[in-house]
Amino acid sequence: MNSGNLNPDKNNFDENNPGINSYIKNNIQNKDSFAYRTGKVSPVLKENYDFLRDAFDADKNFDIVFRMFKVNLDSEFVDAFLIFYDGLSNKEYVNRDLLAPLMSGRLKIKSPCETLEDSIHQCIISQAPNSRISQLKNIIELVGFGNCAVFVDGCSCAFVADIKGWGSRSVGTPLTEAVLSGPQEAFCETVMTNIALVRKILKDPNLIAENIPVGTVSKTPCALMYINGITNKKLVETARNRLKSIETEYIFSSADIEMFIEESTVFPLPQLLKSERPDRVAAQLSDGKVAILVQGSPFVLILPASAGDLAEASEDNYVRIAEANFMRFVRLIGCFLALFLPGIFISIALYHHESIPTDLLFAIEASREQMPFPIALELIVMLLSFELIKEASIRVPDPIGSTLGIVGGLILGQSAVSANIASPLLIIIVSLSALGAFAAPSASVSRALSVLQFWFILFGTLAGFLGLAFAIFTLAIYLASGTSFGVPYLSDIANPFFVIPIWRREKRPRNLNPQSVRKQPHISRKWKGDV
Amino acid sequence: MSDINTKNFISFENRSFYFVLINLLTFRIFSRLPSLFPKFSGSAAALSALFSGVIAFGVIFLISLSLKKHNSPNLADAAFAVFGKIGGLIVCIISAFCLLLSATVTLGELCHLAKAISFPASPFWFVLLFFAVSAAWGASRGVDALARTHSIFVPVIVLGLIVLIVSTVFRGNLSNLVPIFGSGAEAVFGKGLSGTVMYTDLLVFFLLIPPKSKAPIPLKKILTASATGILLTCLFVLALNLSVSPSIISNDSFPFYLLMKEVYYGRFFQRIDSLMLLISSLSGMLYLSLNASAFSHVAGRIFNPHRQKLIPPFYIAGVSIFTLLANVLSSKIIGFLFFAFAFAGILLVIITLFFAKRRVPDENI
Numbered sequence: 001m002n003s004g005n006l007n008p009d010k011n012n013f014d015e016n017n018p019g020i021n022s023y024i025k026n027n028i029q030n031k032d033s034f035a036y037r038t039g040k041v042s043p044v045l046k047e048n049y050d051f052l053r054d055a056f057d058a059d060k061n062f063d064i065v066f067r068m069f070k071v072n073l074d075s076e077f078v079d080a081f082l083i084f085y086d087g088l089s090n091k092e093y094v095n096r097d098l099l100a101p102l103m104s105g106r107l108k109i110k111s112p113c114e115t116l117e118d119s120i121h122q123c124i125i126s127q128a129p130n131s132r133i134s135q136l137k138n139i140i141e142l143v144g145f146g147n148c149a150v151f152v153d154g155c156s157c158a159f160v161a162d163i164k165g166w167g168s169r170s171v172g173t174p175l176t177e178a179v180l181s182g183p184q185e186a187f188c189e190t191v192m193t194n195i196a197l198v199r200k201i202l203k204d205p206n207l208i209a210e211n212i213p214v215g216t217v218s219k220t221p222c223a224l225m226y227i228n229g230i231t232n233k234k235l236v237e238t239a240r241n242r243l244k245s246i247e248t249e250y251i252f253s254s255a256d257i258e259m260f261i262e263e264s265t266v267f268p269l270p271q272l273l274k275s276e277r278p279d280r281v282a283a284q285l286s287d288g289k290v291a292i293l294v295q296g297s298p299f300v301l302i303l304p305a306s307a308g309d310l311a312e313a314s315e316d317n318y319v320r321i322a323e324a325n326f327m328r329f330v331r332l333i334g335c336f337l338a339l340f341l342p343g344i345f346i347s348i349a350l351y352h353h354e355s356i357p358t359d360l361l362f363a364i365e366a367s368r369e370q371m372p373f374p375i376a377l378e379l380i381v382m383l384l385s386f387e388l389i390k391e392a393s394i395r396v397p398d399p400i401g402s403t404l405g406i407v408g409g410l411i412l413g414q415s416a417v418s419a420n421i422a423s424p425l426l427i428i429i430v431s432l433s434a435l436g437a438f439a440a441p442s443a444s445v446s447r448a449l450s451v452l453q454f455w456f457i458l459f460g461t462l463a464g465f466l467g468l469a470f471a472i473f474t475l476a477i478y479l480a481s482g483t484s485f486g487v488p489y490l491s492d493i494a495n496p497f498f499v500i501p502i503w504r505r506e507k508r509p510r511n512l513n514p515q516s517v518r519k520q521p522h523i524s525r526k527w528k529g530d531v
Numbered sequence: 532m533s534d535i536n537t538k539n540f541i542s543f544e545n546r547s548f549y550f551v552l553i554n555l556l557t558f559r560i561f562s563r564l565p566s567l568f569p570k571f572s573g574s575a576a577a578l579s580a581l582f583s584g585v586i587a588f589g590v591i592f593l594i595s596l597s598l599k600k601h602n603s604p605n606l607a608d609a610a611f612a613v614f615g616k617i618g619g620l621i622v623c624i625i626s627a628f629c630l631l632l633s634a635t636v637t638l639g640e641l642c643h644l645a646k647a648i649s650f651p652a653s654p655f656w657f658v659l660l661f662f663a664v665s666a667a668w669g670a671s672r673g674v675d676a677l678a679r680t681h682s683i684f685v686p687v688i689v690l691g692l693i694v695l696i697v698s699t700v701f702r703g704n705l706s707n708l709v710p711i712f713g714s715g716a717e718a719v720f721g722k723g724l725s726g727t728v729m730y731t732d733l734l735v736f737f738l739l740i741p742p743k744s745k746a747p748i749p750l751k752k753i754l755t756a757s758a759t760g761i762l763l764t765c766l767f768v769l770a771l772n773l774s775v776s777p778s779i780i781s782n783d784s785f786p787f788y789l790l791m792k793e794v795y796y797g798r799f800f801q802r803i804d805s806l807m808l809l810i811s812s813l814s815g816m817l818y819l820s821l822n823a824s825a826f827s828h829v830a831g832r833i834f835n836p837h838r839q840k841l842i843p844p845f846y847i848a849g850v851s852i853f854t855l856l857a858n859v860l861s862s863k864i865i866g867f868l869f870f871a872f873a874f875a876g877i878l879l880v881i882i883t884l885f886f887a888k889r890r891v892p893d894e895n896i
Contacts, residue, residue, distance in 0.1 A: 347805075348805075351649055351650075351805070352649060352804075352805035354802040354804065354805065355802055355803075355804075355805045355806065463650070463653075463657075463658075463661060464649055464650075464805070464808075465649065465805045465806070465808045465809045465812070466645050466649065466650070466658065466661055466808060466812055467661065468809060469661075469665075469808070469809050469812035469813050469816065470661045470664070470665050470812070470816075472809075472813065473665045473669065473680070473684075473812075473813060473816045473817075474664075474665055474668050474669075476680045476683055476684070477668060477669045477672045477676055477677070477680050477820070478672065480672070480675075480676040480677070480679040480680045480683075481672035481673055481675075481676035488675070488679060490679045490680075490682075490683065491679070
């Protein structure tokens, strides 16, 4: 929507404009205006206008708005224009907070030492937060991020007002980390809202949120959050360096950032935690970790992550300690089943018949009597079938989801048994393994378990328990040699097993080497002494 | 000390050294060696094991004290400090030879045990492949990773051993313990002394103690871990002594396997052999990896190679070839060589270290 009255200067228009920055760089020698030569705002309004029309490719971009108007300065009218993206900036704010005060005649130069720039700045700052910027490159970036830039003839800077108004989801409820008891807030796609959600919980002036734009073109704002005085400085420095050193044009989500900054891409388990819960992120920050919030992503990255963190579920902190421990026990059993049960089954079925009672062995053999396929193939086919159902159920709309479950799970399973393609016991093994994977505290761990179980099936098929020992050992060594931001992945291997009461959590995790180790005194329940 | 060498030490974070030491003291339970006790001492096998344990404990105390005396972090450094460059190199070469022989013996025994339990029809090389690859992989990922892996698996291994001991010791026959001095006091305290070979792999531990820059391990903790490992071995021999008659334990039998067969919990848990295969394999893989790391460190002191990461895979390949050859010929030759070097070599060095005076100043270590 272009409302400009001036005709754009098309003489220097570049048909093959690859991007704003390169455009400025490539064309600076070809133009002789001040704006082109210096990359700064020119006091001559027309020059700025031409430059920006070119830079934003305004002839093609229908959503860039150039609006010409006259500033009413003590009954004298000065040419001006403003520029913003329709849909990214709030048009109501543009009219009410920028145009109205500048055109209404309220603008006056109060003293001889006050310049036109000061007056305009003072006039509109009361309406909208704004800053004076002279670098055109920075102005272009800010406009691209929903700000509105005002250019006035005679001023060698632009007034950039923060009046973002894009459509965004409001704070919702967590989908992947839902809890029965506990806060029901989840992050949304707006980084500032997300920072506020964390700040609201911690209320700590030492909580730092550094803005690190990532992406040479998209300049996606990423907030590096940590608590000064608690988090290890080297950890913060490492995270900052890794973020700053990302050389890519666009960043779309926190998953992109994760892939750019994690130590190993092929590591089988997540090396960074992802959470959509502000309370969880706040708790991790208070332990001395670092959080990375990415514009456009409702998932916050928490680093470093270790094996102990993966066993934690948000619910653990909101239920009674006995319940939490029981739930964790069940969860760990689930993970164990998901990871090892198919491997153990195949080992016993192929090599270690003596391990199971004779009656059970007969039952297994009888159920397999008419099976045409080798048991390993049978198991792999059934596991892959289940993964197929799981994958399909994610894609289909909710109302069909339950039907798919019935068709996939019940009918397919029953038919496979009836058609002698799979034995009933194998269906039980696959189901238990799948249930175990679902019990994993996070979706990423669940997916990792589903992949890793094939490693154990492979070696269980090759050499029974010896193969399993080999698979377990090699995987454990690999995990043990892994690190997440310098912290060994298995450094807190004892943590996954128990949830300890909050009054016993006196110290921050040792593996994070925080600046301040103690969270609370040894006797944190002072009333105990009074009784 | 060059950077290459300092990378090859256990960092001993999170008390992982405790588990490293326990595994080094107990993993020979899965070999044929525990049969030495009933072989020489008869019904006094447990007493003989206890005596060997006390001797081993004394040796550990002596080594720790001598290292402390020379202000040296590990045996290799102490050797260089006390005997100078040539002497240090000789000690390192002896250590390397011991490690090689020990790895060969262990690899062979592990393969034979696995074959005895579950793979009687499988070729020897097939079983060996799993141990060799895991050891090479383990050693190449670094000692820190290995130490951390110990802290995951050793509690499981110890738990498995305790279950085995408890399952058999209460079902044992007390008459197997009499006469108390078995084949006679001379056999118990003389020949029975050969049982100390169960603990010779401590050499690995004392070669991998971290350098001075890292936190030193308190003597008390080393002794506590040693006592735990030795106690577990003694309890295992006691369970063996109670449950299996000394007369049926031959030189070639695996006492661990014999004891496993005595376990009876009812119909469901009647046979736990294969589960124990898992435990013994993990223990062996841990040891072989640590052995390869220790060899890599010692080789680093001898040759100071640039590509030290390549040593473990080549070392394990060499060990595997030796093991295959020993299997074709007779593993007893290798075993005899190992015992000879283990006793003569290591003890000589330790005793000398204890009485010798330091020659090289600290900063040159």
